[in-house]
Amino acid sequence: MAERPPAVSGPAVTAPAVTDEPVPTVVADGVHITYTVHGTRGGRGSATSALSRILSRRSAPGARQVHAVRGVSFAAYKGEAIGLIGSNGSGKSTLLKAVAGLLPPTEGRIFTRGQPSLLGVNAALMSDLTGERNVILGGLAMGMSREQVRERYDDIVKFSGINEKDDFISLPMRTYSSGMGARLRFSIAAAKSHEVLLIDEALSTGDATFQRRSQRRIAELREEAGTVFLVSHSNKTITETCDRALWLESGTLRMDGPAAEVVAAYEEFTGKKK
Numbered sequence: 001m002a003e004r005p006p007a008v009s010g011p012a013v014t015a016p017a018v019t020d021e022p023v024p025t026v027v028a029d030g031v032h033i034t035y036t037v038h039g040t041r042g043g044r045g046s047a048t049s050a051l052s053r054i055l056s057r058r059s060a061p062g063a064r065q066v067h068a069v070r071g072v073s074f075a076a077y078k079g080e081a082i083g084l085i086g087s088n089g090s091g092k093s094t095l096l097k098a099v100a101g102l103l104p105p106t107e108g109r110i111f112t113r114g115q116p117s118l119l120g121v122n123a124a125l126m127s128d129l130t131g132e133r134n135v136i137l138g139g140l141a142m143g144m145s146r147e148q149v150r151e152r153y154d155d156i157v158k159f160s161g162i163n164e165k166d167d168f169i170s171l172p173m174r175t176y177s178s179g180m181g182a183r184l185r186f187s188i189a190a191a192k193s194h195e196v197l198l199i200d201e202a203l204s205t206g207d208a209t210f211q212r213r214s215q216r217r218i219a220e221l222r223e224e225a226g227t228v229f230l231v232s233h234s235n236k237t238i239t240e241t242c243d244r245a246l247w248l249e250s251g252t253l254r255m256d257g258p259a260a261e262v263v264a265a266y267e268e269f270t271g272k273k274k
Contacts, residue, residue, distance in 0.1 A: 022077035025227040030108035033069040068094040070251040081228040083238035086248040114195035127174040138188040160187035193224045200231045
């Protein structure tokens with residue numbers, strides 16, 4: 001044991017108090033996101049006409065600016081599961097891509113702790129490769145070592161449920177249904193702890209058993225000091241999985257609060273709208 005230093009007389013020193021202040025993982029500060037949508041004129045959509053527009057530096061016909069996210073600000077903290085709800089085209093997926101660093105804000109700033117992982121991007125799957133090969137490559141893309149992938153391989157396949165009836169894991173991904181592919185993506189992403197995990201509609205593709213497994217895994221990720229963002233059109237999934245929700249409408253943040261309260265307000269809004 002190390003020798004203790006001699007006692008020094010003097011005024012008593014009070015140790016700093018230990019606080020349980022939440023640790024921010026994502027901070028969005030007045031974020032605006034604008035992008036250009038290019039249209040085509042009837043009968044003029046050929047590759048030749050497109051090339052001529054590029055060479056002549058003329059704008060594509062029908063091009064318009066879309067202001068997808070308008071001045072959104074929020075802070076997310078360790079251990080939170082945050083649902084994003086809103087009508088189609090409200091900016092939910094666009095905001096997730098911005099948090100992941102795939103879309104730079106036109107105005108405002110986004111601060112993140114570590115590198116956020118957007119499900120389906122960090123572990124992008126290749127249709128011509130087998131499910132088995134995609135699990136290996138996807139795990140490596142998520143930052144796992146080859147040894148970690150080997151250790152977690154069986155659990156990933158079992159979690160996805162794609163091998164319960166047939167040996168689909170040995171078939172190319174192009175033979176999978178969209179639901180099977182989404183379940184495998186989630187299973188790969190969920191095999192590793194993340195400081196920030198962004199999920200876009202992945203939980204709506206499985207049956208009730210897979211959804212329950214997914215919700216339990218999200219709870220475990222939160223306990224491992226992670227933050228989970230979930231975009232879903234299922235209000236039930238949001239209230240069962242998340243403790244907080246952000247409601248976006250026409251790119252603006254309409255409400256930020258407890259998931260049950262935000263979902264109730266959103267349902268009232270959509271009911272009146274109908």
